[in-house]
Amino acid sequence: MKPRVMILLGSASDFRIAEKAMEIFEELRIPYDLRVASAHRTHEKVKAIVSESIKEGVEVFIGIAGLSAHLPGMISANTHRPVIGVPVDVKLGGLDALFACSQMPFPAPVATVGVDRGENAAILAAQIIGIGDPEVRDRVSELRRGFYEKVRRDECQVLNSIE
Amino acid sequence: MKPRVMILLGSASDFRIAEKAMEIFEELRIPYDLRVASAHRTHEKVKAIVSESIKEGVEVFIGIAGLSAHLPGMISANTHRPVIGVPVDVKLGGLDALFACSQMPFPAPVATVGVDRGENAAILAAQIIGIGDPEVRDRVSELRRGFYEKVRRDECQVLNSIE
Amino acid sequence: MKPRVMILLGSASDFRIAEKAMEIFEELRIPYDLRVASAHRTHEKVKAIVSESIKEGVEVFIGIAGLSAHLPGMISANTHRPVIGVPVDVKLGGLDALFACSQMPFPAPVATVGVDRGENAAILAAQIIGIGDPEVRDRVSELRRGFYEKVRRDECQVLNSIE
Amino acid sequence: MKPRVMILLGSASDFRIAEKAMEIFEELRIPYDLRVASAHRTHEKVKAIVSESIKEGVEVFIGIAGLSAHLPGMISANTHRPVIGVPVDVKLGGLDALFACSQMPFPAPVATVGVDRGENAAILAAQIIGIGDPEVRDRVSELRRGFYEKVRRDECQVLNSIE
Amino acid sequence: MKPRVMILLGSASDFRIAEKAMEIFEELRIPYDLRVASAHRTHEKVKAIVSESIKEGVEVFIGIAGLSAHLPGMISANTHRPVIGVPVDVKLGGLDALFACSQMPFPAPVATVGVDRGENAAILAAQIIGIGDPEVRDRVSELRRGFYEKVRRDECQVLNSIE
């Protein structure tokens, strides 16, 4: 199945953050692909992956990176598709990566989610895809409902533990 | 024309940031609407605007807010549509609002752009809408090309000024 | 016994912070209740808990949350009762939650205590209740006196250890 | 009329922040008093004011201070009444005062509101007093309703300006 | 022997930082004393210790505290002797305590050293005492010389390890 989301990792060590997104995409049955390609190391490759991905029908990009975290911004510079950035905490609590993702100048925005929040990046990607795809939208609703159920069960467990 | 983007302001004083987005939407011919409705002050209203907007066909929300900046997060909690957050610098250089927008927990992401970056929020909204609307996509490309032209002209002016 | 304080957790994982408050309430014999209900996940529920709590006579609310930490602010938006916020350190040393709690706009204040300081939230709640309840006030005095005794004993132990 | 709230200023230069609180107290018809008495400069006086205030029936204290901002904490150390702290932006964007107010150790909490937010301190004080005083509670509700009206009018003005 | 330096701890848990100072004082043969007495918990005691210490001939005070860290400032408010502050890292990397110590208003300075730097507080105290006591001054010189020797030996060890 053709990928609708392309996940790019700045470094193989960021894979643990990508896995959080992948789990959500599995649950929402959204096909995705994944590459490792740092903005600073193999920029030609970033560009190639982006243009190739677009031809294959990728609708949303997710860039996951720590430190200077240029990867999401570089993807944004190479496409008119929306780009989601996940700042990774490598140093300084992830503040460097959070700033690098969010503080992008005009007209190359990066849709930044929280530090290490791969799973929220996936939800956001699904919401974006869901605009034109009611089935995905329904699955996001379902996932959220399920999550609320879990919150409720957690509460019961907590409440039981204190009685 | 029915709005495709709903801009919500946390306070009327944030209007100067909204104007940056509105200018871009005019240029891209994307119909939008605008409301003032703080998350902390009139939350019922936020919810009403959101569900009404969805019925009217709004595809993307933009929440603009400073300080604790709960507005984008609250919109996100009330819809499965993508929500873009623009942190506004009221105090602490806007760091409080940047954290409030980006650091959202699962599963209620806010697509955060830079501090005071209303114009980037508009580009991001257009990129999202552009997935299903090639005309909007083309207009984003055109706008970017035009901007690059401007960058080039700025350079000429700068270079001329130093010769 | 009817609860005079309602503790709301943004997530079951914040329970360890709530326990610090619960211990103090036990000691001060102030009846309390506890719920898990994130602002971003189950906002309807937050509202329901708040209005129900008020009917049952709850005098003070405590919201415990990390990250964007909208929960205390959302409670504040739904009641004219005082709301205490406890920022939890999940990321960025808790700076995000500290800002989200304290930097609330007019007229929805959150009485913010220190990062992870569930026990101080309980003292503050007791001080607030104590305005109209001399017995609670006396018990707060007693608890503080006891604590000072402990400080003195700690000092003796430290001083003995260095002689 | 006997004051129910005592406002203490760390320095006469913080008076502009106190005025925001005073305006709200006037509107809510809550009698208050005001003193200038830095924690570091005239601590004896702080203590004297606090114990005298309590005898006169003061229910809530508000400490307004910048920089190291010990004043609210020092009041808290001298009373079992609730103490609200307003951090003032003198240097570092007010971050120093925000930390000094909020990060109080056990068992001397300060109910911290946002940087320079004298008006929110007043609302919080009124909410606390309102627990035992339904009239004050009603006036807080009214003030909030009035404020929401203003938000709505601001919106109309903004919306009119863009048509 | 009468103490020339009084070390005050905000909490018994800060003892590990005090030990660093005590070790230096032992080496420099400067008599010192130590008390546990938080500014927020037992302020009367802080004041009593300070005035008693001065009568006994204490020349310099060291206040060691974390979080809001009012202790050094409170000592400063109670004496005209110089007060050294050691911010302790309890939360936020110790930034809260560093600000609370250093950002004191006029005319109550705290001579702030680095986060957790008990040993530097002792050196500073010895330098201050050394102004009027050539023997202490010589011992500080000696200690520093010994330290430089150690640095040199460390270097040798490092250099040997790489050959």
Added chain:
Amino acid sequence: MKPRVMILLGSASDFRIAEKAMEIFEELRIPYDLRVASAHRTHEKVKAIVSESIKEGVEVFIGIAGLSAHLPGMISANTHRPVIGVPVDVKLGGLDALFACSQMPFPAPVATVGVDRGENAAILAAQIIGIGDPEVRDRVSELRRGFYEKVRRDECQVLNSIE
């Protein structure tokens, strides 16, 4: 009269901060001297000034500097006299200079006061000198008493203004 305090400026542009200290020294009748000599620019000179100053009887040094603010640390490395550091706000709100002054390693402490607080540096210097000089000590007490008087007058003025 021989100077007892040597004030070193990192840059002539820091003179406005030095003036605050000078005013206090005039009031306390403590002779001082002043030099401009950046640590990074004319380090030989810093060293020469320091050793010459000591020969002339200087008891305390004050280093005033912004940015990387090595000057106070460099003075500290060249003398066993106490060194007071005044961080100046040139960039980043003075955070860079505050860290550079306070975070000195063992055994070269800098007695750091608040950002731009030249007047507190002077008080601290006077407190240090006052250990061995009862007259200076008395003048510091007097200055503080005068300041408290001023605080009281400010209060009267503020209180009168609101009646």
Added chain:
Amino acid sequence: MKPRVMILLGSASDFRIAEKAMEIFEELRIPYDLRVASAHRTHEKVKAIVSESIKEGVEVFIGIAGLSAHLPGMISANTHRPVIGVPVDVKLGGLDALFACSQMPFPAPVATVGVDRGENAAILAAQIIGIGDPEVRDRVSELRRGFYEKVRRDECQVLNSIE
């Protein structure tokens, strides 16, 4: 004359920072060139300028940029020549740009200088060029000597002003 340094601006609005560098290069008689080419907007151009510059003999690059400030990092990714980064204060005091420049991952370093420090970037470039060019090295020495002279004259002026 062929440029030995290529200055790239992220935006024409950063020209005021470039001018500081240009002034130094004029004084040191080091030929330079200047372009405006944001990393996020015209990345193809950045690459073209870099490879063309290298062919023309450029030895050092200077990237000047604010916000996410990817420009210096992108230059670094396209050349094995040393790249100097000048973070510009546009938002957050320039902290975002400082992190973006300095926190580059392996193996694409950016030699970062202080926020808005165009003149230091020029000195650093001259020091680098000076390794292989004794004349440039001598001119840097001369410039520094001249600067020290100026510091001395500033001191005289300051000292005269206080007598």
Added chain:
Amino acid sequence: MKPRVMILLGSASDFRIAEKAMEIFEELRIPYDLRVASAHRTHEKVKAIVSESIKEGVEVFIGIAGLSAHLPGMISANTHRPVIGVPVDVKLGGLDALFACSQMPFPAPVATVGVDRGENAAILAAQIIGIGDPEVRDRVSELRRGFYEKVRRDECQVLNSIE
């Protein structure tokens, strides 16, 4: 072989950061030397090492230091050779050292790399040396190519692990 790079450590405990640089220099066959000599502790030695190093032909200096991190700045003040600074995370996430290295005043720049990034300092030193030495330049290219190969292999491993 005569060293072309001199690595100075602020403290023997920073050796683990130096090792990252040393490994790169071994791979690039650039002769280097290493010393331990804190700016604040043995400044005479720093100066002696620097002038001796220059006589022996050292082209680039690397200063590695934490906390106030004056070492790189002090080297810069003693030479016209380029100086690279590596801030080490000892406290505050390394923010203190990052500011101390980068925020140097005119005309004493420090080429600052990321927190704990010894390996990037080595790459930068090699790029600087490479200007006049094509063999070193080629080896840097080779090292980078090899690194890109590794990135590609990491990707394969990651991709394989998810299939």
